[in-house]
Every structure is written in structure tokens, then in C-alpha cells.
Amino acid sequence: MAKDKGPRRPRAETPKGFRDYFGAEVSERKAMLDTIAEVYHRYGFDALETSAVETVEALGKFLPDVDRPNAGVFAWREDEEGASREGDWLALRYDLTAPLARVAAQYRNDLASPYRRYAMGPVWRNEKPGPGRFRQFYQCDADTVGSGSVAADAEICAMLADALEEVGIPRGDYVVRVNNRKVLNGVMEVAGILDPTDPEKFAHERGIVLRAIDKFDKFGEAGVRALIGKGRMDESGDFTKGAGLSDEQAELIMGFVAASDAVDRKLIDMLAEHPTQPVAVLRHIQAVRDARNDYARRKLAIPMAAMDARNRVTLKYLGDLVGSSETGAEGVSELEQIASLLDAQGYGPDRIVIDPSVVRGLGYYTGPVFEAELTFEILDEKGRPRQFGSVAGGGRYDDLVKRFTGQSVPATGVSIGVDRLLAALRAKGRVQTDTRGPVVVTVMDRDRMADYQAMATELRRAGIRAEVYLGNPKNFGNQLKYADKRNSPVAVIQGADEAARGVVQVKDLYLGARIAAEASHEEWKAQPAQTEVARDALVAEVRRILGQG
């Protein structure tokens, strides 16, 4: 009979690309975010929490007039009932910047200007999930809206350095790399693919160039050169059409792409000409050049004096590259100001460096861009040493608020990749977590539940995490297995006999486990991990075992 079979049971599964976080995973992330929030707050940034849901039109990038506008976002159409406007498309935010732009426009008459705000929370991406790639993840952002000053960009960089150090990344294990989108625009002007009087012209070509540069690490110099020229054939024989730049144009772009390399070469020449520099510096620079894609070694190799010189050489090199372009010169000058502002505050090139290789994929950046990279090595899935890489990035985006208001509002900010940073801290052993479970009060006698609860209450009042076993108490072995699974440090036991004598057994479970693993049979039988104490002494004895005595 169909009725007796009942309906099909639902599957107990997270949707593909989503996951659950248990216990310490939640509290470790929380502790890290709390620390970062403290740093942001100290810099004068205020908390903002927008809702997860925005209108698709406010989020931008996605047009509400196509049938299913959720390429990249999770979107749905409002019901008629309760909708602000029938048929509005709503979506989950895909970052924390788009909602900020909406807030800055919506409350522009009420907010202090400049408006410094920080935000942390989940964002959602409707993308194909992969190993370690989830469709919901945390971001932790700080932005300054309403200041066009490079001091705002410099401040964000300094704050980012502080945040990394306060969560436990020591100085020397990270570097904040700074570049300026205007420098690249200057180079593009010189190359003839950007006309300041007609910004739309060659936009298609510039898009290809930008994406190609961003893939430098993946495709190498030859690959990028092919992509900005006629096109690139990959291993499978698929052909990607290029930007169609001439060899001369390509040379200019490649000069920018290879700027880091060129700067290193210049540094070596320069240092060679100044024999007062210690030979060690020259050797270091050479080592760096040989390992130019390995930031871990680069960091180790370059002594401060040379790093300082490096910023100067980089700025000079970029200045030459942008030639007569006004935008380009502005970009170089901004970088110069940022470096000197930071230097004056004690954030020298051991922490923050000018680096032309930072491009950042997002199209909306209009000025300085920055990226925080962890420079220590971890082992990849095949056991090979790899540098950890980027954990935060950001930059200036002066046009996002303008979308709403029509008026240009300068803005700059940074976003920390929470999960990557947490993984880095775990890799460095910098996450302090108390994985210790609660004290478990076992149940020997079902009718005396009130007594057991009273013990747990007493322990809690003394600030000790404690609980009564609430499963079926019949099998005592199961109770100890439960305590083991919870990683409990202590089990409390009181049978009828103990109750009559006014005592409790207190079992040190960690010591017990060590004895079980190491001790002889005689030692084990002596049960040194279990102590009988007067009922009154319960809290004191547990405290002693926990090392709080």
C-alpha cells in the first residue's frame, strides 16, 4: 500500500559547495575576527552590518532585465506579496564592497564624511565548487569612503600590517605590496591603447591586456606576450584570440610586466657601481634575481638597505616607463607619497613595498592597489615547499558610489581572506584553541539525577565547563566513551556506595589515557588517575586536575 511506505525521506546533505563548521573551527575564526575588528576600531573605523540580501540592481554587474540574472550570484525574483516592487530581483551579496557603496549612497546625508567602516561576515558566490572552494565564505573588510587622499590608502596598508601582526603573523613573515592602476594606465597611454579623451576606445583590448597580466604567474612571459599580441594556443590546441597589439606596443606592456625583474637588474648594476656597499648585498640581490617568483627567498635575501633602495629604483623605473603620460606620472607620484607617508609612521619596506607586479583582477580599481602576501613556505599537497601567497587585497575604487548618485565619491579599502589567513595561522601553529571538552558528571543512579545536576551546577559556578551525561546511563562504559569523544579532562563518578559515604570519585582522563598507553599492568591496576575525595572537595579536586588549583 503506497500510503504505508510514506513519503521519500529527504537527504541529510549540505548543498554542494557549502559546509558546516564545528566547535573550535567556529571559535578560532571568531577569535581572529575579534582581533582584526579591534585593530580596525582603533584606527577609527566603525562597524557596519548590512543584510545578506540586496536588490540585484544595487549589487550591480548583473542586469535585472534578463530572464535569469544570477551568473555568479544566487538570485531570485521577489514574490508579488510583500515585495517592494513586484518582481524585483533579489540576490545574496557576493562581497562586502557593493553593499558599502549602496550604504554610502543611501545614507550620504547622515554619515560622517569621510566614512570609515569595517564589516565582516559571509558572502556568497554561485560558482562551481571545487576542493577547498566554497560558495559561502567569510570576508573581513575595512574601507574609507569620501577621501581621495593617498593618506587614506597608506592608512589602510599600515592597518593591514598591524592586523596581520596582531592575529599572529610575525613581522618578516608577510609583505604588503603596493602598486597603482594609474601607472599601468600611463603605460597603456604610451602604448596607444588608452586615449584619455575617449575612455571607451580600446576598452576591449585593455580588458584582454589586464586579464593577461593578471595571469603572468600562470602563463609566464611568453604566454602573456602571446595574449596581448595575436593570441595564445594552449596545450590542448585551443586558441585564445589576443588583444592584437603590435610588437612595439607589446614591448611597452611587457616592460611593465617585467618591471620587478628589471628593477632587480638595475639594483645589481647600481650596487656594483658603489663598491662601498657590502658584497653581501650584491650577492643577496643576485640570489633574489635568480628566484624572482619566490617571495619567501626574496624576502630572506634582501637586506633592509637594499629594500630601501629598491623602492627608489622601482619608482624611477616606473617614471621612465610612463613617459609623458599625465595619468602615469600621477600614479608614480602617488606611490612615492604612500611610501614616504608609511615610512614616516615606521612602516618601512621590510613590511610595505612598491611592487609593479601587483595588478589585482577586479576592473573597478582606479588608483593604488595592494595585496598582502605571506612569505613563509608551506608544503603543498605533494609535499613540495610553496610560498603561502596572498591573504588580503584591495585598492582605490572611485566610481562605485557614483553608480547610484552620479557624483564621484572617492573610496579605498581592503578585504582580508578570512579562511586563507586562518589556514596560515594554523600552519604556523599560531591558533590558540582550548580543545578541552567539559567535565562530565556521570550518572550511576538514574534516580539521583538532581544530585548529579547539582554537582555540574557547582562546577559551573566555579567557572568550570561541566555537564551531566544525558544519554542512556545503563552502560557505564558508554559514558566514559562519550567523555573520551568529547575530549573531557575529568569524569566525576558517584554510585550509591559513594553517595552513602559522602564522597565522589574524580577521574583524570588525560592522565588515565597516558597510563593506559604507557603503564605496566600493575601501574594500571593501581588507578592513580582516579581519586576519591569528600563531596565537599569536588570543585577543589577538579580545579587541581585542571591546573587551576
Add this chain to the structure above:
Amino acid sequence: MAKDKGPRRPRAETPKGFRDYFGAEVSERKAMLDTIAEVYHRYGFDALETSAVETVEALGKFLPDVDRPNAGVFAWREDEEGASREGDWLALRYDLTAPLARVAAQYRNDLASPYRRYAMGPVWRNEKPGPGRFRQFYQCDADTVGSGSVAADAEICAMLADALEEVGIPRGDYVVRVNNRKVLNGVMEVAGILDPTDPEKFAHERGIVLRAIDKFDKFGEAGVRALIGKGRMDESGDFTKGAGLSDEQAELIMGFVAASDAVDRKLIDMLAEHPTQPVAVLRHIQAVRDARNDYARRKLAIPMAAMDARNRVTLKYLGDLVGSSETGAEGVSELEQIASLLDAQGYGPDRIVIDPSVVRGLGYYTGPVFEAELTFEILDEKGRPRQFGSVAGGGRYDDLVKRFTGQSVPATGVSIGVDRLLAALRAKGRVQTDTRGPVVVTVMDRDRMADYQAMATELRRAGIRAEVYLGNPKNFGNQLKYADKRNSPVAVIQGADEAARGVVQVKDLYLGARIAAEASHEEWKAQPAQTEVARDALVAEVRRILGQG
């Protein structure tokens, strides 16, 4: 030309029913949730964070085979690409209990059992928004899965009381009211609308009865009586068809509904027969009876001795009401155990009371149900005193995990209404927030930005929240207006003259505001709120003004 007009600008608006939270609103809620999490953790509960998105089938209540299954939830159909199964319906969670049931089923072989977990975070309801009613709001839950013991229910009630006190609701200002769904089922058995051998029979009638009882406060006794009988005509003339119970059946149900009233009457009789009881108690009980829907007065009126008697009288009354029903008797016995377990731990009837008027709307409760009510009065929008009402509720739901596994898994838990509790704390002035803004270092000389940044850095290193003004520094008045808008306690000023002399001006803005409001013109001109100090003494002077000296 159409092109020049550009595309229509997006509206800078939150979707209807959603809102943004700024600064202190975020940090106050966070502080409250942190405190509650600490209490939950101390009771042995572990954190769990599930994703916002679930499959519609895992959420339940909503069927994936209808065209648009998002009645009450925000739901959308998965794209083909990246979908776990093409066309799956996904939705935002509407509470934290449904995801817990899914987790308990999905990880049943890995989790310790019983599994105590807490969770906090936003949930979403696709409902018509109204004043103060939002479509995204926070919940803060604690649940025990895998324990059928009433000790688990009692523990949740005790923990709820602790949580309320620790966030700042003093004892006496709240009461946790406990009832048992089984008692009502027992009454329904006696009334002949529940057949233990055929649970489906009369399900429709019972649904109407349940909803009617839940609306007792709204419709009153006559309204409920009409709804469980033939039906009810409202003021507009609309007729709601009733459950069709006979007068005899209705009498039994109404006996349950009016149990609180009846208990009060019995108490009065009882106390009158025992002239050893102080007359004051009798008077109190009488006052309580007169004000039976006013928990504020009830609380004030009933002394402990009578409250204690009240629990006993209530249990006796309910025992009579359920007659020979096994389920009913079980429910009464469970209530008895809960009360005595709590009493033994020191949670007496001044905090936790047996109260038959608690029904809780949700259909999935199977045993004890509880509700935390704040008993103090606030003024409503018309200035009338009102009791604050419910801030948390929960109960036992033994069938939610079974949906997935087919095996019955007992569970019980509580959900705190975060926004209502926060509103209560604000109403009581119990929210401690530092609304003080950062120290603002003003910019007198654009070229000396590095100096100003260095001042802010120094202040921050001393643990003082500080920032440099990053707007256009041209108009100094705007800088002070900004500091005012940010509620800054101190402004730091250094022009070229001061820089040359190695000093800074430190302005106490709070004192300045007070003087501006109160002082005479002479006092004002003396500018006692502004002090010149040596540049080296900046931190010390700011500390002094902030009262940290």
C-alpha cells in the same frame, strides 16, 4: 542622444524588510551574543555554524515538486552548472533548528551523543514586512540532540535563566514558564479528538484547536470557545469555520486553557482554609487573580511561599484534567520531574514556573515547552504601560531528525529572540556601550600629513582610538564638525606655528560643548577646553582628558 543619457541609475535602497546596522548597534548585539555563548559553552554546549543556504528538501515544510515552493522562505532553483543535482531547490534557512536536524542526521556517526550545540546567526523569512518586523533577524539557539531525559529540558531552562541574568536581566525581572504538550494531548484524548492508536485521525480538528489556544491573548475566552466550536465571526463580519467540537468537548479544552485562572482560584481557597498563612498571601493571590493577564503584576503579587504552592496546585489540577490518558499523565509527571530537578539546583519557582498557558505555536513540539518572559513594564507607542513579554522559547521535538533517518532521535532546545532581548536591555539601560568616537588629529597643513599620521600612530600604540582627518582639509570648521559628528572626545591641532615651537593644541571637545552651551562669553573666550602642550606630551595630555591619566 540616448547614449549620452547613460543607463538609469540603480536605487540605493535595502530591499523591503531588510535593514542595515551601524556602529554601536553591531557591537551591542555582539557583546550580548558573546555573553550568551559563554553561558552555553560553560554548560558543555559546542559551537556549530551551518551555512545560510540549505536544500529546500532538507529544510522541510516546503515541497520541491511545486513550481515555486518559497511560501515563507527565500528559495531559488539551482543552475544546471555547479548544481549537486540539476534543478535542486535551494533556500535560506528560516531558523537554526532545521539545519541542526540535518546536521544531526548527516554526521550521526561522528558526533558525540548526546550532542549539545549552540548556534547564533541570521535567519530569513519571506514574509510581509511590517514596522519592526524584518525579513532577516538573529537567532541564538542551544539544543541537546540524543537525550530523551527530562533532565535535558530542565538543563535548558536553567541555562536560559543564567543567560538572561548574565546579559543583564536581573532575577525577578523574568520568568521561565514551562508546560508540556503531552498534557494538552492528554486533554484532547479525554475530549475524544486524539486517538493514540490512530494519530492521523482528527488531525485537522486538533490543528484548529492548537491555533485557537495560541490566540487566547488576542481573542479571549469567548473567541477561543467559538473557534473550537462552530466558528467565529470577527468584527468585519468574516466567519472562520471552527473545529466543530461539542459543548462537552469544548468544556474540557477550555478547562485546560483557563487552567492558570483555575489554579489561582484553588490557591485562594486553599490558603483561606489554612488561616496560618499570612493574610498578605491571600490578598496577593486575589490581586493576581484580578490581573491574570498581567505578568508584571502577577510577579509582584506572589510571594515565594505561594509560588511554591502554585506549582503543586497546578500539577494536581492538570493531573485531574488529563484523567485516565496515559500520555497526559506522562506529561504531568515530566513537569513534576522538571520542577523538582530545577528546584534541587536552586532554580526555584521565583525563576521557573509550571504554567499551562504556554502552548507555543509550532506544531513540531512533542513534550515539554518553555518560554522566557520579561515581567517588567515598558511604555508602548501610546505611552501605556505594557509588560515586555516573551524573549525566548523552545521545547522538545523528538521527530525532526527522524525525517531524515527514519529513526527517532529525541531533541530539545531553546531559541532566544536576539533583537527583542536587546531591546529589553536597552529599555532597562543595561547596555554598556562606548559611543565615544576616536580622537581626531586635524590637518592644518596638507604637506605635513606624515606628521599628523605619526601622531595618530603614537596614540594608537598607547591604546587610544585615533584617526587623522582625511577629508578636504581646506575648511577647518568642517574638520571640527566632522569630529562632532563622530562624537570625538578630543581634537588635536598643530599649525605651522605650533610645529615650529614643538607644541600641539589639544581640545577637549566634550568640555568644549558644555562650555559652549552654558558658559558666558568671557568664559568661552578663555577657551579652557583647549590646552597647548609640548609635542612629546601629546599622549599624556589626551590620556588625561580621557580620564586614563
